[in-house]
Amino acid sequence: MSYTITVNGASLVLDVPGDMPLLWALRDIGGLTGTKFGCGMGLCGACTVHIDGEATRACVTPVAAVVGKQVTTIEGIGSDKVGKAVQQAWLELGVPQCGYCQPGQIMSATALLRRNPKPNDRQIDEAMSGNLCRCGTYTRIRAAIKRAADTAGSPT
Amino acid sequence: MSMSTGLDSGISLTRRTLLKGAGALAGLALYLRMSPSLGAEEVRKYGADAMPGGTVDNPLVFVNIDPAGLVTITIHRPEMGQGIRTSLAMVIADELGAKWEHVRVTQAPGDEARYGNQNTDGSRSMRHFFAPMRRVGAAARMMLEAAAAAHWGVPVAEVAAGEHEVVHSNTGRRLSYGELATAAMKQPVPERARLRLKDPSEFRYIGKSNVPLIDGPDMVSGRAQYSIDVRMDGMVYAVIARPPVLGATLAKYDDSAALKVPGVLRVVALEGKPLPPRYNALGGVAVIASNTWAAMKGREALVLEWNDGDNASYDSASYRKILEAQARKPGKVVRNDGDALAVLAKSKKRIEAEYYMPHIAHATMEPPCATARFADGKCEVWAGVQSPQEARDIIAENLGIDNSRVSVNVPLLGGGFGRRSKCDFAVEAALLAKIMEGRPVKVVWTREDDLRHDYYHTVSLQHLEAALDEQGKPIAWLHRSAAPTIVSTFVANATNQSPFEVGMGAVNVPFQIPNLRVETAEVPAHTRIGWFRSVSNIPHGVATQCFVDELAAAAGRDPKDYLLELIGPPRRIDPRALSDGWNYDEAPDVYVVDTGRLRHVIELAAREARWGRELPRGRGQGIAAMYSFLTYVAAVVEVSVENGVLTIPRIDVALDCGVLVNPDRIRAQVEGSCVMAVSLATLGEITFERGRAVQGNFHEYQISRIHEAPREIYVHLVPSRFDVPLGGVGEPAVPPIAPALLNAIYAATGKRIRQLPLRDQLAT
Numbered sequence: 001m002s003y004t005i006t007v008n009g010a011s012l013v014l015d016v017p018g019d020m021p022l023l024w025a026l027r028d029i030g031g032l033t034g035t036k037f038g039c040g041m042g043l044c045g046a047c048t049v050h051i052d053g054e055a056t057r058a059c060v061t062p063v064a065a066v067v068g069k070q071v072t073t074i075e076g077i078g079s080d081k082v083g084k085a086v087q088q089a090w091l092e093l094g095v096p097q098c099g100y101c102q103p104g105q106i107m108s109a110t111a112l113l114r115r116n117p118k119p120n121d122r123q124i125d126e127a128m129s130g131n132l133c134r135c136g137t138y139t140r141i142r143a144a145i146k147r148a149a150d151t152a153g154s155p156t
Numbered sequence: 157m158s159m160s161t162g163l164d165s166g167i168s169l170t171r172r173t174l175l176k177g178a179g180a181l182a183g184l185a186l187y188l189r190m191s192p193s194l195g196a197e198e199v200r201k202y203g204a205d206a207m208p209g210g211t212v213d214n215p216l217v218f219v220n221i222d223p224a225g226l227v228t229i230t231i232h233r234p235e236m237g238q239g240i241r242t243s244l245a246m247v248i249a250d251e252l253g254a255k256w257e258h259v260r261v262t263q264a265p266g267d268e269a270r271y272g273n274q275n276t277d278g279s280r281s282m283r284h285f286f287a288p289m290r291r292v293g294a295a296a297r298m299m300l301e302a303a304a305a306a307h308w309g310v311p312v313a314e315v316a317a318g319e320h321e322v323v324h325s326n327t328g329r330r331l332s333y334g335e336l337a338t339a340a341m342k343q344p345v346p347e348r349a350r351l352r353l354k355d356p357s358e359f360r361y362i363g364k365s366n367v368p369l370i371d372g373p374d375m376v377s378g379r380a381q382y383s384i385d386v387r388m389d390g391m392v393y394a395v396i397a398r399p400p401v402l403g404a405t406l407a408k409y410d411d412s413a414a415l416k417v418p419g420v421l422r423v424v425a426l427e428g429k430p431l432p433p434r435y436n437a438l439g440g441v442a443v444i445a446s447n448t449w450a451a452m453k454g455r456e457a458l459v460l461e462w463n464d465g466d467n468a469s470y471d472s473a474s475y476r477k478i479l480e481a482q483a484r485k486p487g488k489v490v491r492n493d494g495d496a497l498a499v500l501a502k503s504k505k506r507i508e509a510e511y512y513m514p515h516i517a518h519a520t521m522e523p524p525c526a527t528a529r530f531a532d533g534k535c536e537v538w539a540g541v542q543s544p545q546e547a548r549d550i551i552a553e554n555l556g557i558d559n560s561r562v563s564v565n566v567p568l569l570g571g572g573f574g575r576r577s578k579c580d581f582a583v584e585a586a587l588l589a590k591i592m593e594g595r596p597v598k599v600v601w602t603r604e605d606d607l608r609h610d611y612y613h614t615v616s617l618q619h620l621e622a623a624l625d626e627q628g629k630p631i632a633w634l635h636r637s638a639a640p641t642i643v644s645t646f647v648a649n650a651t652n653q654s655p656f657e658v659g660m661g662a663v664n665v666p667f668q669i670p671n672l673r674v675e676t677a678e679v680p681a682h683t684r685i686g687w688f689r690s691v692s693n694i695p696h697g698v699a700t701q702c703f704v705d706e707l708a709a710a711a712g713r714d715p716k717d718y719l720l721e722l723i724g725p726p727r728r729i730d731p732r733a734l735s736d737g738w739n740y741d742e743a744p745d746v747y748v749v750d751t752g753r754l755r756h757v758i759e760l761a762a763r764e765a766r767w768g769r770e771l772p773r774g775r776g777q778g779i780a781a782m783y784s785f786l787t788y789v790a791a792v793v794e795v796s797v798e799n800g801v802l803t804i805p806r807i808d809v810a811l812d813c814g815v816l817v818n819p820d821r822i823r824a825q826v827e828g829s830c831v832m833a834v835s836l837a838t839l840g841e842i843t844f845e846r847g848r849a850v851q852g853n854f855h856e857y858q859i860s861r862i863h864e865a866p867r868e869i870y871v872h873l874v875p876s877r878f879d880v881p882l883g884g885v886g887e888p889a890v891p892p893i894a895p896a897l898l899n900a901i902y903a904a905t906g907k908r909i910r911q912l913p914l915r916d917q918l919a920t
Binding site for chain 1: 519860869
């Protein structure tokens with residue numbers, strides 16, 4: 001069956017079963033490999049994308065469920081003012097090690113800052129605890145979120 | 157054809173032959189080299205020279221400059237998060253005099269004959285390649301200078317490289333690196349003895365943190381390419397149902413339902429090889445499909461029957477009893493100073509403790525994944541492996557072709573930690589590519605595949621006894637270590653830890669104790685045992701550093717003072733005097749154990765953490781120090797335990813690795829080490845039932861999340877000194893963290909934790 005979804009503002013036509021997770025549709029069919037596979041059960045956050053601005057785990061979201069909604073991936077988040085600030089803070093503080101989980105971390109952090117421009121530590125914990133990092137970059141992630149909060153100003 | 161002569165080449169040949177048969181991996185090489193038949197000390201090589209491929213310092217191999225001045229540096233060591241693509245490039249660029257904004261990197265394929273050793277393991281990259289890469293940069297700089305001098309017709313002594321240009325001092329004439337590039341590449345490569353290296357005071361990048369991560373922009377934008385991101389025309393996707401028990405064989409299978417799943421193209425059985433497992437593919441049934449999801453659905457639809465084999469008896473609860481029984485009786489003596497048994501037997505004050513650590517899984521965030529294409533008798537592979545030349549050799553062996561017909565490209569590794577030292581997943585891709593000849597095949601492991609088919613960090617039981625004198629000082633120390641050995645992965649029925657395992661924190665404790673005995677226990681392995689970042693230093697560190705804390709408590713002494721007293725005054729110890737003939741395969745006269753440096757990091761960490769300060773109820777500090785991977789590290793962990801819930805407000809780590817090449821990445825490695833160590837100390841456990849790993853995903857095998865990680869990590873780096881050899885960085889900060897944490901829990905609660913992970917042991 002064919003589904004048309006909107007990813008980073010562009011239409012993507014997918015001739016896939018409706019229960020295929022958005023993750024694999026984006027990666028294998030759409031060629032958007034920035035969204036990562038880590039667990040397939042919504043446990044690690046590596047596949048985090050925005051659906052109508054909400055941080056969502058693409059590995060447990062069927063393609064059929066996102067028809068008519070706006071999907072934003074790591075490839076598109078830089079055109080968002082907050083997303084850009086988050087990416088910039090990540091670079092300034094040298095957050096990534098292996099880098100594999102960082103697209104998901106950045107998507108979660110951007111969603112947080114868009115709804116809460118000045119999160120405290122507890123709010124950062126709540127928003128980010130679904131994103132695992134095996135390299136252990138958490139202290140820099142926390143610092144980078146605060147840096148981005150300072151630079152992003154109020155969300156557009 | 158010339159015959160090489162001399163004992164050296166004869167022994168190298170023997171080793172190479174042995175290695176080819178046994179799996180050709182560094183650790184086993186170390187194991188074999190310790191055996192008497194190979195052990196003629198006078199011909200033993202050390203350090204990078206002892207590694208296959210050694211080092212290469214030819215600038216024409218590593219540096220290319222184009223006419224526009226763009227410098228492209230080839231990085232031969234895989235990038236797995238340690239930042240090596242940035243750091244090695246920094247070293248070359250610094251000596252070269254290149255402007256960083258004109259520097260790019262490219263990743264070398266597996267080819268040790270061309271690039272030197274590529275086995276990225278053992279915290280070796282900078283330790284072994286700092287000097288060669290400095291020479292690469294210096295040689296290239298001198299070739300640019302020579303080209304400029306020739307162009308102007310002036311003596312080379314009158315010209316000097318500056319920033320991306322060469323200047324003629326008398327006339328002020330300048331030529332950019334781009335203008336000189338073509339001519340410079342044709343200059344003879346200067347002899348090593350003629351190279352003019354920079355004085356450290358002239359470094360512009362080395363030792364500074366002024367260079368951004370070279371892959372950073374790609375990593376934050378989703379452009380970075382990992383193995384799982386490889387896409388090729390006509391590529392198909394494979395997911396494999398592997399034997400659930402090590403050594404199990406396929407009895408029968410029914411693929412009729414799997415073949416009906418839309419997108420599934422083919423189902424093939426892959427035969428496993430006989431044990432030992434080595435880096436072989438495990439075998440099983442592969443489902444090949446037009447996308448990953450279809451392959452996964454197809455696998456779910458398979459009906460499989462296995463003959464489980466002998467390892468189906470593996471059960472973690474009963475295996476622990478075997479470890480305990482073996483650790484409580486005499487084992488193989490691997491160090492014996494004085495007569496610890498006699499002193500213990502008649503001691504008035506005798507302390508005993510046992511520490512248990514379970515298997516843990518690497519759980520790299522990118523699960524194992526590889527793509528291969530087989531055509532015209534050649535195989536091209538894209539796989540994030542830590543040792544690409546070994547992967548190439550092993551794939552060639554598996555395909556029955558010469559290794560010159562195999563190429564291994566190395567995308568970024570989404571985490572390594574030792575898991576990607578083992579290229580079984582790349583072998584799978586190659587085998588399937590041969591079956592699907594002409595079509596690229598990507599093999600994707602799910603998280604369940606990863607956690608249930610890892611090369612696990614060894615399970616272990618450490619039994620310790622000490623006799624204290626009237627002042628509470630230990631006069632006898634007995635450490636019996638029981639753990640299935642990594643060697644069992646390569647040599648059938650290996651049951652005892654090897655020199656490289658006991659040389660990680662068990663035999664080489666630098667304590668001044670007159671009667672000191674270390675033994676290993678015979679225990680079998682029933683699963684694949686492999687390296688995990690820091691390896692045996694983790695269980696040995698927990699055992700020795702927690703036991704010292706217990707002795708300090710028994711003596712009524714401050715743990716830090718007691719630890720320092722046990723180490724004794726500053727002195728330089730030949731590692732062989734600590735029964736450490738292995739010594740990370742480094743020369744014992746170059747890499748001595750300097751207790752002064754160990755003392756210094758302990759004092760530094762303690763001072764920065766304000767050790768011993770008054771803390772509120774429920775809070776405590778713990779300390780531990782380890783010398784591992786030739787680097788000195790001490791940690792003070794501060795914990796808070798409230799209503800049975802542990803939080804870690806702060807960790808202070810002091811580290812002395814000799815030369816600090818890229819301080820920001822060293823800090824990052826230490827920070828990451830703290831988190832990984834907290835994770836394994838508090839949450840990580842893989843258990844086996846009926847020979848099968850129980851935990852399948854992150855709800856069962858937990859790793860620390862942001863709220864469970866240390867809130868603040870302060871890294872205190874001992875400033876660079878160039879009169880000592882480089883130590884490792886990727887691993888040595890892990891081992892002291894777990895014991896310091898457990899010691900802090902004792903300080904906060906009075907409760908001794910002797911079994912990892914902590915999980916709910918503090919629940920009241």
